[in-house]
Amino acid sequence: MSSKKSELKITIDSAGLGRRIDELALISEAPAPVVTRVLFSEADRRGREYVRRAAREAGLALREDAVGNIFARWEGSEPGLPAVGSGSHTDAIPNAGRYDGVVGVLGAFEALAALKRAGFRPRRPLEVVMFTAEEPTRFGLGCLGSRLMAGSISVEKAQALRDREGRTLDELRTAAGCSGPLASVRLPTGYYHAFVELHIEQGPILEADGIPIGIVEHIAGPSSYRVTLHGEGGHAGAVPMPVRHDALLAGAEIALAVERAAITSGSRDTVGTVGVFRIEPGAVNSVPFKAYLEIDLRDARLDTRSKALAIIRSSAEEACARRGVRMEFEEINADPPAAGDPETVAIAESVCAELGLRSLRMVSRAYHDSLFMARVSPTTMVFIPCRNGWSHRPEEYASPEHIAWGAEVLAHTLARLAT
Ligand code: HGY
Ligand code: MN
Ligand code: MN
Numbered sequence: 001m002s003s004k005k006s007e008l009k010i011t012i013d014s015a016g017l018g019r020r021i022d023e024l025a026l027i028s029e030a031p032a033p034v035v036t037r038v039l040f041s042e043a044d045r046r047g048r049e050y051v052r053r054a055a056r057e058a059g060l061a062l063r064e065d066a067v068g069n070i071f072a073r074w075e076g077s078e079p080g081l082p083a084v085g086s087g088s089h090t091d092a093i094p095n096a097g098r099y100d101g102v103v104g105v106l107g108a109f110e111a112l113a114a115l116k117r118a119g120f121r122p123r124r125p126l127e128v129v130m131f132t133a134e135e136p137t138r139f140g141l142g143c144l145g146s147r148l149m150a151g152s153i154s155v156e157k158a159q160a161l162r163d164r165e166g167r168t169l170d171e172l173r174t175a176a177g178c179s180g181p182l183a184s185v186r187l188p189t190g191y192y193h194a195f196v197e198l199h200i201e202q203g204p205i206l207e208a209d210g211i212p213i214g215i216v217e218h219i220a221g222p223s224s225y226r227v228t229l230h231g232e233g234g235h236a237g238a239v240p241m242p243v244r245h246d247a248l249l250a251g252a253e254i255a256l257a258v259e260r261a262a263i264t265s266g267s268r269d270t271v272g273t274v275g276v277f278r279i280e281p282g283a284v285n286s287v288p289f290k291a292y293l294e295i296d297l298r299d300a301r302l303d304t305r306s307k308a309l310a311i312i313r314s315s316a317e318e319a320c321a322r323r324g325v326r327m328e329f330e331e332i333n334a335d336p337p338a339a340g341d342p343e344t345v346a347i348a349e350s351v352c353a354e355l356g357l358r359s360l361r362m363v364s365r366a367y368h369d370s371l372f373m374a375r376v377s378p379t380t381m382v383f384i385p386c387r388n389g390w391s392h393r394p395e396e397y398a399s400p401e402h403i404a405w406g407a408e409v410l411a412h413t414l415a416r417l418a419t
Contacts, residue, residue, distance in 0.1 A: 003280065010114045010411045014404040017110045021403075024090065024106065031157045036274035037092040039138035040068075040172040047090050048176075051105060051130050058109040059116060060128065066180035067158075067173055068132040069145040074112055076122040076418060081126040082193040084376050084417040085377065086111070086410060089145075089369060090133030097396020103403055104198040105130050111198075111411035122418035124193055128204050131369040138163050138172070140294070140332050142222070146369035148185040150376045152335075155399040192377035194344050194417045197370045198410045199381055200398050204389030206360065212405050213359040215348045215381030219374065220269055221337035223309070224368040225295040227316065229252060230326040233281065233289030244287055248279045250316075250325040251291035257315035258295055261308040268309050269300040270366055300337050300363045320356045338371045341378030344417070348380055357405055366391070382409050 027050055029036040029043040038041045048070065055062055055072035063071045073083070088104025108128040117123075132145030139161040147153040152164040159182065161169050169182075201207075206214050231247030262272035276294035295312070299305035314330060320327040345361065352359035362383060373379045384406040387397040 001379035006417055008115070008118045008120055008412065010405045010408055012114050012411070014400050017106060017403060017407065018400050020054055020106050021098055021102055024102055029292060030093070030095070033098075034395070035050065035092045035098050036094045037090065038094070039091050039133040039135070040176045043326040044091055044253045045176055048130070051090055054106060054109050055128070058113040059356045060112065064178070065185045066178055066182055067145050067148055067169070067185050068147060068176060068178045069185065070130040072109065074116075074122060074126040076125045078123050079125060081124045082190050083127040084122075084125050084414055085129060085192040085195040086197060086275035086372070086414060087129030087131065087369070088197050088199055089131045090261045091133060091135045093137050093392055095394065096392055096396055097390070099200045099396050099398045100136055100202065100391050101199070102322070103200055103384070103398060103406065107198045107403060107407040107410060111407045111414060114407070114411050115415055117346040120415055122415070124418040126414055126418050134369055135200050136224070139169065140224070140226075142312070142367060143369055143372055144169070145185070146372035148182060149173055150189045150372040151186045152372050152375060153176045158182055176373065187376055192373070194341065195370065195373040195377045195379040196344065196410060196413055197368055197373070197381045198406050199368055200386040200391060200396070201383040201389065202366045202386060205362065206383060207387065207389065209360065211358045211360045212385065212402055213352050213357050213409055214362040215340070215345050215352070215359050216364045216370070216381035216383060217345055217361045217364045219300060219338045219367060219381070220298045220300045220363060220372045221305060221335050222296070222298045222371070223305060223316045223334035224297070226330045226332055227251070227293040227295065228328040229291040231289050231291070231323070232287070234287045236285040236287055239287055245324040246287050247291040247325055248288035250319050250323045250327070251277060251279070251293050253311070253319040254293060254316045255313050257319070258297070258383070261311040262297070265299070265304050266306045267299055267304040269363060269365060270298070270304055272308065272312070294332070298365060298367070300365070302336055323342060335371065335395045337368070338374035338379070340374070340380040344378045344380045347416050348382055348409060348413045351409050351416065355408065355412070357409065382406055382413070
């Protein structure tokens with residue numbers, strides 16, 4: 001990896017990049033300005049087609065693997081060398097915005113196109129990845145494409161996944177046109193020389209501090225859990241309060257226990273959320289006999305996350321015992337945090353300094369495909385500010401100037417790594 005100052009004069013086509021981000025945003029299961037593109041839905045498939053077209057327009061060679069990860073490659077002068085990777089995702093949760101993931105895919109295409117326009121000739125291949133299923137919406141598990149690439153999930157576990165309609169990954173990927181064994185998704189050892197992902201911060205720090213670039217040193221470890229509660233139903237008027245076994249109220253106590261455990265963990269990086277909470281029968285005059293919750297619990301450190309989980313579980317057991325409600329508590333995923341590669345972080349940081357851009361080393365509490373790429377390659381992320389830190393909502397916004405600076409820092413960093 002060369003760290004010498006580059007003489008490259010890189011110009012990002014900010015207007016073109018913004019237009020492509022806006023065009024992709026219109027490919028959605030929901031009316032604008034809402035963006036929703038759930039894995040292998042009709043909108044996701046049209047979004048993939050848009051990504052393929054954008055890659056070709058950037059002059060990149062395309063291939064796809066058995067789970068639908070899309071690779072767009074610029075061969076280097078020494079093709080056999082491990083590639084320098086970048087990329088992100090274009091799937092979007094319900095009621096999302098247009099920048100999460102998309103900036104890292106279209107921004108990487110623009111970074112490579114700008115390097116081509118500047119006359120750069122890479123020694124190492126440069127490759128942009130559009131990862132399949134960074135979001136957990138379809139199967140309840142995020143980063144499915146990068147997990148399989150990194151060997152962080154077994155083929156058996158991936159094939160056992162079911163969506164809410166009971167469909168399997170194999171059914172859906174085949175219907176979307178993917179083929180080949182899932183085992184072939186795993187990357188050969190040393191496939192990437194380094195990996196750098198451009199992404200909006202999805203938090204308020206960069207904007208609040210007036211800093212245009214974040215460089216990720218740590219990515220918090222995500223975990224999620226399914227809780228099913230079996231109480232007793234009955235007539236809302238006839239069942240006296242002392243004899244009720246209300247599943248919703250047990251669930252409500254558990255949701256409050258998640259919040260309390262995160263706030264009192266002693267670590268400012270512990271975050272806990274109950275983002276899914278369904279009850280049955282769901283009638284105003286009927287005592288809920290069943291509740292279903294999904295808990296999202298994260299921390300930059302494993303020990304404080306484990307301690308918070310233990311508190312949540314014991315609070316849940318106590319509430320259910322007191323209320324006469326039966327509980328099933330199942331882990332969906334519990335991934336360790338990842339560290340950014342110090343040398344790659346330092347290169348991105350020196351690029352910012354040479355461009356006269358202030359930068360800040362950060363922890364990412366959102367997870368990204370880089371969480372798994374860090375297991376198989378030296379990795380870091382380049383963050384740009386987003387308005388009020390908003391993300392996973394239609395008001396998500398990143399300014400053209402910040403997007404262009406992010407793509408410019410990415411272009412120089414990738415060039416340095418590929419030299
Ligand atoms: O949930 C996350 O952190 C990511 O946006 N999927
Ligand atoms: Mn997201
Ligand atoms: Mn994302």
